[in-house]
Structure formats: C-alpha cells, structure tokens
Amino acid sequence: MALISTSEKRIYLSPPHMSGHEQQYLNEAFETNWIAPLGPNVDEFERRMSAYAGTKGSVAVNSGTAAIHLALILLNVSKGDVVFCSTLTFVASANPIVYAGAEPVFIDSDADSWNMSPQALERALYEAKKKNKLPKAVIIVHLYGQSAKMHELVSICRHYGVPIIEDAAESLGSEYMGQKSGSMGEFGVYSFNGNKIITTSGGGMLVSNDTDRLEQARNLAAQAREPVPHYQHQKTGYNYRMSNLLAGIGIAQLGVLDDRVAAKRALFVRYKESLRSIEGVQFADEISGSRSNRWLTTLIMDETVTGMSVSGLIVALEKENIEARHIWKPLHTQPLFKGCEYFSHREEESVSDQLFATGICLPSGTNMSEAEQDRVIEVIQTQYKLRFNK
Numbered sequence: 244m245a246l247i248s249t250s251e252k253r254i255y256l257s258p259p260h261m262s263g264h265e266q267q268y269l270n271e272a273f274e275t276n277w278i279a280p281l282g283p284n285v286d287e288f289e290r291r292m293s294a295y296a297g298t299k300g301s302v303a304v305n306s307g308t309a310a311i312h313l314a315l316i317l318l319n320v321s322k323g324d325v326v327f328c329s330t331l332t333f334v335a336s337a338n339p340i341v342y343a344g345a346e347p348v349f350i351d352s353d354a355d356s357w358n359m360s361p362q363a364l365e366r367a368l369y370e371a372k373k374k375n376k377l378p379k380a381v382i383i384v385h386l387y388g389q390s391a392k393m394h395e396l397v398s399i400c401r402h403y404g405v406p407i408i409e410d411a412a413e414s415l416g417s418e419y420m421g422q423k424s425g426s427m428g429e430f431g432v433y434s435f436n437g438n439k440i441i442t443t444s445g446g447g448m449l450v451s452n453d454t455d456r457l458e459q460a461r462n463l464a465a466q467a468r469e470p471v472p473h474y475q476h477q478k479t480g481y482n483y484r485m486s487n488l489l490a491g492i493g494i495a496q497l498g499v500l501d502d503r504v505a506a507k508r509a510l511f512v513r514y515k516e517s518l519r520s521i522e523g524v525q526f527a528d529e530i531s532g533s534r535s536n537r538w539l540t541t542l543i544m545d546e547t548v549t550g551m552s553v554s555g556l557i558v559a560l561e562k563e564n565i566e567a568r569h570i571w572k573p574l575h576t577q578p579l580f581k582g583c584e585y586f587s588h589r590e591e592e593s594v595s596d597q598l599f600a601t602g603i604c605l606p607s608g609t610n611m612s613e614a615e616q617d618r619v620i621e622v623i624q625t626q627y628k629l630r631f632n633k
Contacts (some may be wrong), residue, residue: 254565254619257438257539260610262499268491281465282487288494289448295497296423296431298450300457303485303493304464307412307434307447311382312339313460313483314408314430314449320345320379327367329359329384329391329410330573330585331595336384336410337574348378349575351588352595356530357541358391359383360588361399367586368403380406385414385424386571387604388440388507388538392530393419393427408432412447415440416504416536424536425450435489440503440538440609441496443489506609507537510616514540514605517620521627523548541570543601550630553603559626565619570602 268284277283285303293301304310320326322344328337330349340347350367353360364381371377381400383391400407407428411417414424415433425431430453435446451457462468467480485493515526523545529535546552553569560567573595575585587593606619 251564251618252615254606254611254615255608256566256568256604256606258608258610259437259442259444260503260608262495264495264498265492268494269488272487272491277487280484280486282490284487284490284494285485288485288490288497291494291497292433292448293450295500296426296450298426298431299452300454301448301450302457302460302464303490304447304449304483305485306335306445306483307410307432307436308335308339309464309481309483310430310432310434310447310449311336311408311410312342312481313463314432315339315343315345315380316463317456317459318380318406318408318429325371325376325378326380326382327364327378327405328382328574329386330575331357331386331571331598332384332410332574333412333571334574334577334579335412336382337580340382345379346583347574347580348584348586349573349580350381350586351593352386352598353392353588354594354597356389356391356533357386357527357594357598358389359396360594361392361395363586363588364396365399368399368405370586372403377403378405380408380429382408382410383428384410384412385417387527387541388414388417388536389527389529390414390417390419390424390533390535393422394532397427406430412436412439413538414536416500418534420532429453430456435493435496440507440536441493441500443485443493443496446485446489446493503609504536507540507607508535510607510609510611511537511540513613513616514542514620518542518623521549521624537607539604539607541602541604543598544603545601549627551626553601556603556623556626560619560622563618563622565622566606567619568604570598570604572599 324345409428411425412434417424431450433448435443464483469475
C-alpha cells in the first residue's frame with residue numbers, strides 16, 4: 244500500500260470548526276458598536292454557559308488560564324501556600340499557581356482514567372496533614388475529555404476540607420454520573436482556545452454555584468475598580484475580560500456543542516474499529532458512569548509488540564502532512580517545576596510517565612472527512628506492516 248503524497252491537504256490535530264452562525268453575532272456587535280470588552284453578547288454567553296453546565300453562574304474571561312488564576316485568588320491562595328495539581332496536563336493548569344506565589348505539588352494519574360489518581364491524592368493529603376500543610380486547593384484536570392474519578396476525589400477532598408478547582412478546559416460537553424464536567428467542584432474552568440471542542444479564538448469561562456465569589460471574580464477581571472464615581476482601587480485587578488465580539492462567536496459555537504461531541508465520539512469509534520487489529524495498541528476507554536466528549540482520540544502503543552515507537556509514528560505521519568502529538572509531558576518532569584514534590588500512583592509506579600512514553604494523540608477535528616481519517620489510518624497501518632514486513 245503506497246503512502247499518501249505530501250501534496251495532500253494538511254490534516255491538523257484539532258482545528259477550529261465554525262458553525263456558520265458566528266457572523267450574525269459579530270455583525271450585531273459592529274452595528275451596535277459593542278466592540279470593547281463586555282456587552283450583551285458577554286451577558287448572554289455567560290447565561291447560556293451556566294444553563295449548559297448546570298451551575299448558578301459564570302464569568303467570561305480571556306482564557307482558561309485566567310479563569311484558573313481567578314479561582315485561586317478567590318480561594319485566598321497566596322505566597323507560601325501549597326496547591327495540588329494533576330501532573331499529566333498542559334502547563335497552563337499549573338502556571339497560575341506560580342502567578343499566585345504558591346507552590347505546586349503534582350499528583351499522578353491512574354491507568355483507568357489517565358486523570359488524578361485517588362490513591363495518590365489520598366496519600367499526598369495524608370502526608371500534608373501530618374505536616375500541618377494542607378493545600379489551599381486541588382486542581383483536577385479532565386484530560387482529553389475523560390472525566391476524572393470525581394466521586395472518589397470529591398470524597399477525599401471533603402474529608403480533608405480542601406476545595407476543588409476543575410480544569411475542564413478539554414472536557415466541555417463531557418459528563419460524570421449525570422453531571423456536566425466542570426460543575427462538581429467549588430469552581431469549574433473552561434477554555435475556548437482555537438483547538439478546543441468549541442472556540443471563541445481565545446477565551447475562557449469560570450463557573451460556580453457561589454455567585455458571591457463569581458461577582459468578586461468579575462470585579463477582579465475588570466481591574467478591580469471600586470464602585471465609586473472616580474477611579475479607586477483597593478486590591479490588585481487584572482485585565483481578564485472577554486470581548487463582546489468573541490462572546491458572540493461563543494454563543495454560536497455553544498449552539499452546536501452537542502453536535503461537536505457526537506462528531507468527536509464518532510471519530511473515536513471509527514479509529515478504534517479500524518485499528519483494533521493492530522496488536523499492542525490500546526485505546527483510552529471511558530470509566531464507569533462517564534461520557535467523554537473525546538476531544539482528542541488518544542491511544543497507547545507497546546513498542547515491543549507493534550514495532551512502532553510513538554516518536555517514529557509521529558514523524559511518519561508528519562511526512563504525510565498529518566499532525567499528531569505526544570500526550571502531555573508530565574509537569575513533575577518539566578524543568579520549570581524542578582524540585583516540586585510529586586506523588587506517584589503507587590510507590591514504584593508512575594502512571595503519567597508510562598503514558599507519556601507510550602501515548603499519542605491522533606487528528607480529531609470535527610470537520611474532518613472520512614477520506615481524511617482514512618489517510619491517517621492508512622499511514623498507521625502501513626507503518627505497522629513495514630515494521631513486520633507484512
């Protein structure tokens with residue numbers, strides 16, 4: 244089977260996918276001159292996001308990172324404090340801990356969900372309690388659309404009285420035990436970056452049932468101006484507001500979210516059915532009680548069985564103008580966080596390191612055609628056959 248010519252159109256990992264209705268909201272914003280941050284689109288986007296997530300309120304901001312930072316501030320995280328964070332995630336999950344002057348402690352994944360290990364979290368909190376140094380918060384990431392084991396994790400955190408921030412940047416549209424991802428902690432965070440399941444080109448949302456704290460977040464995101472006739476400031480504020488233009492895009496995108504989830508899930512099924520015959524390939528399954536948005540289709544490969552390394556396959560795909568990626572490099576191994584404490588799943592087992600060594604993300608765009616998906620599948624099958632001369 245011949246490989247595809249590199250003259251073929253590039254297949255991206257997770258490109259933006261417009262609904263066709265975004266221009267309507269942009270036109271209205273221009274016609275009414277609501278161009279600057281805030282405006283009716285922002286209000287409506289927040290209202291619809293709260294309704295979708297099942298929370299009492301939400302605050303639109305300019306990134307998911309900003310939303311995490313605001314959540315930490317609202318939980319009084321400051322210099323000298325400790326915050327626990329999933330290690331298998333993008334650096335943006337942990338950077339706000341540093342912004343706040345606190346110290347991150349990284350928690351390993353479990354092999355079932357790839358998300359925060361309840362066993363590792365329990366051990367970390369037990370040790371922190373003994374030292375009288377409990378964290379001010381735990382940031383639990385829902386990786387690639389798969390929910391963490393929130394029933395167990397929430398129970399553990401409640402036992403120790405530690406609040407949860409859900410980093411649901413990759414899992415908007417996912418569910419766990421009938422609840423929307425991002426709605427189960429004290430705060431939930433979404434991202435609308437260009438590669439997410441819906442996008443505003445750049446943006447984020449902070450959701451919560453604590454409406455008083457959300458109002459504080461709204462004030463902090465608008466430079467923390469005091470409600471007096473002149474400009475007066477008693478605390479440090481931030482320029483984290485979302486523009487009325489981007490919020491209009493978000494309204495249109497939110498309207499097709501369920502369709503996008505269905506498309507992502509269909510891509511996953513087709514990949515799995517097409518590649519299941521390759522020995523040594525294992526797809527990430529949903530944990531019990533969950534429904535993943537399948538933001539990215541991910542799998543792990545046993546090189547001793549497949550004859551393929553993750554790096555080698557990524558190179559082979561790139562030669563065919565196809566973008567694939569390693570899964571996130573664990574944060575406890577990043578030079579930025581050298582010296583930070585890390586709690587592995589078990590004493591002699593670091594699941595996140597194993598996943599990084601064997602995991603790959605395949606192109607998962609919701610506007611991907613079957614022919615384009617077939618190109619990806621063909622390259623993988625061909626590489627496997629070349630390794631074994633089949």
